[in-house]
Amino acid sequence: MIDRRQFLLAAAAAPVALAAPVEDLWGGPVIDIHAHTRSDANGNATHCDGAGISHAILLTRANQLDNAKAAQAAHPGRFHISASTRLTDPNAAADLTKAVKDGAIAFGELKDPVQADGPELQRLYALAGELDVPIMVHFQEVPNSPEGVFFANGIKNLPKMLEKYPKTKFVAHANSTWGNITAVNNVNTDYPTGKIVPGGLTDKMLGDYANLYADLSANSGQNALSRDPEFTTGFLERHQDKLLYGSDCPCRDGKGQGRDTGRLIGKCLSRETLSIVKKQASPAVFRKIAWENTHRVYKIKA
Numbered sequence: 001m002i003d004r005r006q007f008l009l010a011a012a013a014a015p016v017a018l019a020a021p022v023e024d025l026w027g028g029p030v031i032d033i034h035a036h037t038r039s040d041a042n043g044n045a046t047h048c049d050g051a052g053i054s055h056a057i058l059l060t061r062a063n064q065l066d067n068a069k070a071a072q073a074a075h076p077g078r079f080h081i082s083a084s085t086r087l088t089d090p091n092a093a094a095d096l097t098k099a100v101k102d103g104a105i106a107f108g109e110l111k112d113p114v115q116a117d118g119p120e121l122q123r124l125y126a127l128a129g130e131l132d133v134p135i136m137v138h139f140q141e142v143p144n145s146p147e148g149v150f151f152a153n154g155i156k157n158l159p160k161m162l163e164k165y166p167k168t169k170f171v172a173h174a175n176s177t178w179g180n181i182t183a184v185n186n187v188n189t190d191y192p193t194g195k196i197v198p199g200g201l202t203d204k205m206l207g208d209y210a211n212l213y214a215d216l217s218a219n220s221g222q223n224a225l226s227r228d229p230e231f232t233t234g235f236l237e238r239h240q241d242k243l244l245y246g247s248d249c250p251c252r253d254g255k256g257q258g259r260d261t262g263r264l265i266g267k268c269l270s271r272e273t274l275s276i277v278k279k280q281a282s283p284a285v286f287r288k289i290a291w292e293n294t295h296r297v298y299k300i301k302a
């Protein structure tokens with residue numbers, strides 16, 4: 001709860017009209033687990049409003065905390081905070097612990113050039129388990145990436161981590177998560193297309209480990225769900241309790257404005273991914289993925 005003084009400060013910093021109800025584009029409420037905190041005061045609300053998203057978890061570095069808190073103050077109950085930091089920062093564990101004490105409900109996204117089973121992530125897997133908050137990690141392998149860039153390299157080692165930290169709720173995100181939806185991963189491209197070969201690592205891990213969840217956000221999630229529609233319906237059905245809707249969309253208005261490079265130019269990723277889930281899952285499964293699962297996993301009261 002914010003007090004009156006904080007509210008007035010936030011309101012002065014970010015003058016906004018009283019929020020109108022979000023247009024119901026999806027037949028019910030939607031929570032986005034992957035919304036980066038925006039620098040403009042009303043940016044997150046504008047994006048959500050345009051895409052028909054009622055609630056969002058703001059991925060927030062310490063230097064963005066004021067913006068995230070202003071968004072919360074302007075729209076009570078709409079936004080939650082997930083705390084992010086640099087994995088190489090020696091204070092990472094202390095800073096994330098403090099953030100959770102101050103109200104953050106998760107860690108992430110964590111995106112740095114470390115190993116998926118390296119010491120930087122392992123200490124935070126353990127800490128997330130102790131604090132009982134989900135931890136979202138960006139997995140992207142060397143061969144998938146231009147210029148040898150990688151993040152949480154070695155997703156093949158994730159099963160060992162899931163076993164070693166059974167109390168920890170892992171939320172897997174990004175290229176390697178979704179490249180491995182198929183058993184034959186074309187590692188030479190970021191967004192492999194074509195038929196999915198059943199038995200991919202991600203499909204298998206979601207089935208085998210109760211403490212693994214997957215974030216549908218970003219180009220990688222949208223690509224995985226769109227490349228083989230015949231496969232998608234079964235995948236959504238099979239992992240209906242493990243998939244979490246997220247956007248990671250950089251467009252400004254929730255309708256594609258400002259998305260002028262890369263895939264899906266002129267389109268809002270939030271809408272693109274929600275459209276696929278809406279079309280290919282039953283209404284009950286859609287509601288789980290867009291709303292219920294996140295409330296359970298992130299312990300948010302509806």
Ligand SMILES: [Zn+2]
Binds near residue numbers: 109111174
């Ligand atoms: Zn990411």
Ligand SMILES: [Zn+2]
Binds near residue numbers: 047251269
């Ligand atoms: Zn968008």
